[in-house]
Amino acid sequence: MTIFLRKLPESSKNFLRPIKNFMMKVCYYGHKRYCPVCGNFSRKFRHFGLLPREDAQCVICGALERHRFLWVYLQKRTNLFEKKPKHVLHVAAEQCYEQTFRELFGQGYLTADLHNPAAMVKMDITNIQYPDQSFDVIFCNHVLEHIHNDILAMSELLRVLKNDGWAILLVPITSEKTFEDPTITNPLDRRDAFGQEDHVRRYGPDYADRLRKAGFLVKITKSDDLFKDNEIIEFGLSQGKQNIYHCTKKSTNV
Numbered sequence: 001m002t003i004f005l006r007k008l009p010e011s012s013k014n015f016l017r018p019i020k021n022f023m024m025k026v027c028y029y030g031h032k033r034y035c036p037v038c039g040n041f042s043r044k045f046r047h048f049g050l051l052p053r054e055d056a057q058c059v060i061c062g063a064l065e066r067h068r069f070l071w072v073y074l075q076k077r078t079n080l081f082e083k084k085p086k087h088v089l090h091v092a093a094e095q096c097y098e099q100t101f102r103e104l105f106g107q108g109y110l111t112a113d114l115h116n117p118a119a120m121v122k123m124d125i126t127n128i129q130y131p132d133q134s135f136d137v138i139f140c141n142h143v144l145e146h147i148h149n150d151i152l153a154m155s156e157l158l159r160v161l162k163n164d165g166w167a168i169l170l171v172p173i174t175s176e177k178t179f180e181d182p183t184i185t186n187p188l189d190r191r192d193a194f195g196q197e198d199h200v201r202r203y204g205p206d207y208a209d210r211l212r213k214a215g216f217l218v219k220i221t222k223s224d225d226l227f228k229d230n231e232i233i234e235f236g237l238s239q240g241k242q243n244i245y246h247c248t249k250k251s252t253n254v
């Protein structure tokens, strides 16, 4: 049903989505799992991934582990949901957040993508077409691992972030140390080396140092910092563990 829906035009998707959600609620009826993004309970989450992870994806909104973790982080540790107008740049917008953000920020919300025509603007984040300090909040998750000059992209995101703004810049951490090799260009070789055909590197925990090199102050939050043991299970966060990288401008820029 979900794969079938993806191929339909947006108008048809909007018409069929409530039917699909109702069917999913019936099929996955239960209260062992809770998705904070859409606020629905279910018996379990659905498997997801090339090497499928069980209990990973919300059957209603499609949120994965990292989306559920970030959502709770945003609720508990940021000013995102305070009723104050914001300019929010959302690069490669995650579908499970997009509608809520559109309603929340209205005219202040901007989705951007280099390849996806559904985004509001086409944007190369190594050369952003907006002035300095344009945005209060920036989301750019699981994008930088696709970009050759990621430090330049980070610098551009820093430039368009307001001095008192913040950015969430997540990447998959899949290596002991960041590894990149620009001579690897064949998609299959990239898949072997970097885990996906369109990735150009694997990041390690030193990712935070790259963000700092670009000029960000970085605060790292682990899921264990935010959730009790029973919540880790209920929210389905025991797999696909990631850190939140909350980035702000260096005090010299403020």
Ligand SMILES: [Zn+2]
Pocket: 035, 036, 037, 038, 039, 040, 058, 059, 060, 061, 062, 063
């Ligand atoms: Zn959900």
